[in-house]
Amino acid sequence: MSTFVLELGCEEIPARFMTELLAALATEMQTFLTEQSLSYGRVSSMGTYRRLVVSVIDLQDQQDDRTKVIKGPPLAIGQSESGAFLPPAIGFAKRVGVDVSDLEVDETGPKPVLVAKQFVKGRRSQEILAQGLADLVQRLPLRIQMRWSDSESIFVRPLHWVLALLDEHVLPVSILGVQADRFTYSHRFLGPESASIQGASISVPEASQLPSLLAKASVVLDPSDREQRVRIALSEHQQEDINDALVTEVVFLTESPTPLLGQFDTAFLSVPEPVLVACMTQHQKYFPIYENTQLTNRFLVVADNVTDQNQATILKGNERVLAARLADAQFFWEQDLKRPLASLLPQLSQVIYQQNLGSMADKQQRLTQLALGLARDLGLETDPALIQRAGGLCKADLVSLMVGEFGGLQGVMGSLYARHHGEDDQVSEAIQAHYRPQSQSDQVPDSEIGVLLGLADRADSVVASFYKGLIPTGSKDPMGVRRAIFGILMICWDRGYDFDLIAFLDQAYAQFGDQAHHRDELLSFLRQRVRGSLIETGLDYDVVDAVLMSQDSVLNVVAVKRSAQALAMFRQTQAEAFKAVTDTAVRVKRLAKTKVAQQSVTETLFSDEAERQAWQAFQLYIKSQDQVSNDQARLEGLLPLTTALVTYFDDVLVMAKDDKVRDNRLAFLAQVSALYHQVADFEKVVI
Amino acid sequence: MSTEITFQEIIFELQHFWSKQGCLILQPFDTEKGAGTMSPYTFLKALGPEPWKVAYLEPSRRPTDGRFFENPNRLQHYFQYQVILKPSPLDVQDQYVKSLAAIGIDPSQHDIRFVEDNWESPTLGAWGVGWEVWLDGMEVTQFTYFQQCGGVDCKPVSVEITYGVERLAMFIQNKDHVKDIVWQKTPSGVVTYGDVYQESELDHCHYNFETADLSRLLQLFETYETECLHIIDQKLVYPAYEYCLKCSHTFNLLDARGAISVSERAQYILRIRTLARKCADLYLSRREPVEAST
Incomplete structure (x- = not known):
């Protein structure tokens, strides 16, 4: 060893x-x-x-020594019945360098073959x-x-x-x-x-x-040891909510991390906290120090070259740099406050969103219209005037000085500026909220207006990207389409917003003009994302596929998730019934694929009792659907129909010799198939 | 600092230091440009196979950065000290830190860090990877290994060291505002950076932000571009490249006046990049025979 x-x-x-x-x-x-x-x-x-x-x-x-087995010719051609080795075997033995008499027979495969075994010395x-x-x-x-x-x-x-x-x-x-x-x-x-x-x-x-x-030699090689040093220093200053990403970053910016406590002029505390924090963490990689969740004028810098002699110099240097940054930030804050958000709109109309897709001001208008329409469709009671106002301001901070310097503060600054200028609380909250959730670990915000604007903003971005042919492939997703779609799904599922996403995206398309470029690609991309997200929640892929395929012209993601969960539950709790329903639905669907001119079913053409029973069960199912309130009940409703159909297939020959009888049966099955399909495309289910 | 070194002495020391490292000490290039990188001593010389070691002080202009001398370290005209070593030597970081020692920054007394900062110039079709150098948390130098210039792979790779001279001087002299930097102590008294540049900085800020005539500048851009293309047709690299620089500076002036919308911006940048690329191609086409004969 x-x-x-x-x-x-x-x-x-x-x-x-x-x-x-x-x-x-x-x-x-x-x-x-x-x-x-x-x-x-x-x-x-x-x-x-x-x-x-x-x-x-x-x-x-x-390495352990081992025996290497090399396959040679089939026994049948390598050795005669008398046991004499034939030329193929002789040639093989020569090629691999063993004596022909050392060849062995391997009978594990379908036909016995000759093999050579070689001793391989471990390297x-x-x-x-x-x-x-x-x-x-x-x-x-x-x-x-x-x-x-x-x-x-x-x-x-x-x-x-x-x-x-x-x-x-x-x-x-x-x-x-x-x-x-x-x-x-x-x-x-x-x-x-x-x-x-x-x-x-x-x-x-x-x-x-x-x-x-x-x-x-003053190098702490193990990152976890360096991390320990940083975390100990933070806990010595009673810090609880630690910026883990920043810890990792400073751990890999140092070989001998030495935390030093610095401070800045308390006058800077008048600048909003997110700005101070951004100055310290983003630009300087410092940890802001909080006291009972209140930001103080102290910070921790993790230096890498500290000795007793230079400690004071290094700390003073860092304090000076921070002071200059904070002075800049304070200047931006004060300058920005002089201009209400609404006054920035002319400037916003100078900022191109994307070539040929207008400015950021145009985008704001588009998303406001989308959000208003969505609020109407969902029957929400939110004041449209507030949606209008928040939508009309939500991107304005992009041209503020502060966001120009700290891009990560988009939305945060907008909310602060809006509040400062006396906008309605719902409006100022929505400006920040419409960017959220920013990641999988983020939460869907409470602000209803923010959520509506967020859905609209993302729909607009997704459609814009496809409209321009910027279709994400593999790891390339320049416009962040995946993230935007994920945001839409998180919001819909969190809020339970029941609406057709395709119609919503079509409204977004309509704002770009008559042509819905790459709409098909967008819809199939969207389905893939919905599929992926549902599978991530632990649902079986076949259940997800079955439910998704049943929604071909509409896509209500809340309904899809609900149905998929119900179907998964059905499979889990009533395995046999689930199998019967699946088998029957698949059989019906395959037969229903036979094209017939006839659409409606003529009862007088029924010749078999099982046929009438099935027809009756079908009628009953349709009637019962009016009272069905959930997916669970709808699935259970399929059971009597399925039972009737099982008998039907036992007794009835669908492909009857009489054309009329056959077409009538096929027409019936087409209707039944459509009915199963409303629940799921059972062909996708893997039994 | 006990023995405070003046602005002009900092430059002397850097010149002296890099001269001893075997660099040619060149003089500033006489066409306006946004950064030392845009000097043909860097942009063109970084291309092609020949070794090249130079250092030079470069006055640089960024019209949009003008702040009427109010911001402590933003200027529309400032200095970069530029070093190009091609091929990049393995001990370049060491040479750099020793150059800091030469201007009075003892590395054992400070926290010097190399923090990732990659560089890209869309107008020059150039990019590289490297760091910004932090001196007790202050960014004082940009370090770049050129990977491409004018859209062409750099072989061998040059390393560029760009010192922010004002930043370093403020650090060394312990000043909070660029105008207070001591340029030199003369027999007739102390002369500051502000004494030398305040008047012209203010004039230029007024010009850049308020006075520059947009239609004439637009015309100039077109004219310079046409001239550049004309010269490229005649296969004269250097004069063509100078007109490319003039286009770039004119574009910066238009930008400072807020005359260029974001969509137009991309178009202008593309036009300048096209010129830069043609110059780079032309320069390289001359190098090929050299390569073949060796």
Whole structure:
């Protein structure tokens, strides 16, 4: 058993890539070892902005020896009945290098074949790693890749050193043109005295010592240790609601994280909290300090090169930078307040939403109309004048100075400015709310106007994208169509808004003109997204498909979800009935596919009792539907009909010789099929 | 700082430092441009196979950034100190940090960080990856490994170091406003950045935001573009590129006047990029024989 470690020493790797890179490094190593049939205790990866490290503990020194079985010719042509080997067998044995008399017969397949067995000596892990490491590194995911100098190599940042040790041995391997050795480097500035910011070179005697030697050179290699340092500092200041993304970011912006507590002039606290927080977190990567959920004038900066001598200087420098940023933000805030949102509209009409699709002011108008129509269709009692007002202001903050500087504050600033200028509370709330939910983990906001505008805004964006032919494919989704559709679904399901999404999107199309470009693609994309989202909630894909297919010209996502849940429940609680309904519906549907001219059913043509019984059950079902209030009841209503049809198929020959009788039966089944189809397309169900 | 270094001394020190690193010290290029990158010493020289090591101070103009000298660090005319090393040496970060030491910033006394910041110039069809350098939280330098210029892959790759000279001077001299930077202590007294530039900065702000004649500027843009294309037809790279720069600056002036809507903006940028790309292609077409003969 050995310990292996690989360290790739780079120039500063972007923090946002680190988590993914380290995870991939471990996964690739595990895959590699498994493929190579090398057993191991544990693979783990660690790293900092300059280092990608993967280590393997209890690595097998050598593959197990094994016997390789090579298939040869069928026994029938390889060996005569007398047992003599024939030319195909002789040739095969020669080719694989065994004596022909050592060939064996493998009878596990349909026909017995001759096989050769070869002894394969296990290769040493040292050799295997040396051969495979360079390729393994090439397989790492590079979101942004670069070239440097006159090298042909491609990586995330220029590679400076490679440390590759199997216990005390350096592996003879070259990665991206860099020869592996046993040297690592200290922290750029904090390590032992060195001539360059590469840091002091440290010779690592054996693999397991890398982390401890780095620790002595002021490098905390394990991200969770660095995270610990940050979190301890935050908890020392009684911080509870921690910005985890920021923690991860600073963890990968440091090798020796040292939190320092700074402060700014309390006068800046007059600037709204979201702005102060954005200044600190986005631009400077500082943690704002709260006291009982109240923002204070203190912050935590996580520096990387702190000593007793420079601590005061570094802190003062950071405080100055923040002060300048806050002064800027205060200036923006005060300037913006001088202009009511409505006065920004002329400027908004200068901001092009998309070429040929008008300005952001035009978009506002479109979404306001859509929202008003939706409120009407849903029969909501919201005051249309308020919808109109909120819709007419919801994008105005995009041309405010503050949002120009902090794009992430769109909506937030609009709400603050609206409130400042005395807009109705419902209006100012809606401006911020119409962007929500912003992610899967976000909540659908309470603001009804905000939700309506949000649905309208997203519908407009989705349609705009398809209208222009910007159709999302694979990972490419420049307009964020997937996210927009997801937002629509989250809202509909949260609110239980019962409406036809296709009609709603058609209204959005109508605002762009007569031509509904790429409407078919949009609808099928939409169905895919609805399908995916429902499956994510734990519903079986076949149930989802069956229900979705039953809504071909309309798409009420609330109804679809309800029906799918009912059908899933039906399957779960009444498995046999479910199977009977499915089988019958499928049989009916297949027969109903036979085209007949006849539409209506003539009762006098019925010749069989089972036929009349089925017809009766059909009539009863239709009548009962008037009283049915939920999907569950509707499904159960199918049971008597299904029973009648089972008998019908037992007794009645649908394809009768008499054309009239046959067509009449097919016409009946077409009606029955349509009826099943209203519930679900049972052909999609996998029994 | 105990021994406060003046603005002009900072420039001297940088010139001296990079000269010792083997760079040519070139003088500013005499056509208005938005950044040191747009100098042909960078934009054209980053293309093609020849090695190139230069450093130069570049006056840069961004009409929309003018603030009538009110904002502590936004100016419509400012200085970049630009270093181009091609091919990029592996110890470039080290050289850079030593250059900071040369202007009085002891790296052991500060928190120097390289934070991801990639660079893209749509007008030049150029992009690169790199960092902004943080000095105790303040962004003082842009670091870029050029990957493409004029839409063409850079081979070998150049690294560009762009110092914000005013930012560094404010940091070193502990000033809160750019106008208070000490340009030089002369026998007849201290001369500040404001003393040198306040008057012209104000004039230019008035011109950029209020006075510039839109129809004439639009005409100039068309004229410069036509001339640029004419020169490209004659296969003269450098004069053509200068007219491309003139187009770019004229566009910036129009932009500052708010004369360009967002949709037009994209169109203008595309027109300038087309010119830049043609210049780059022309420049490269001259390089090919060089490559073939070596």
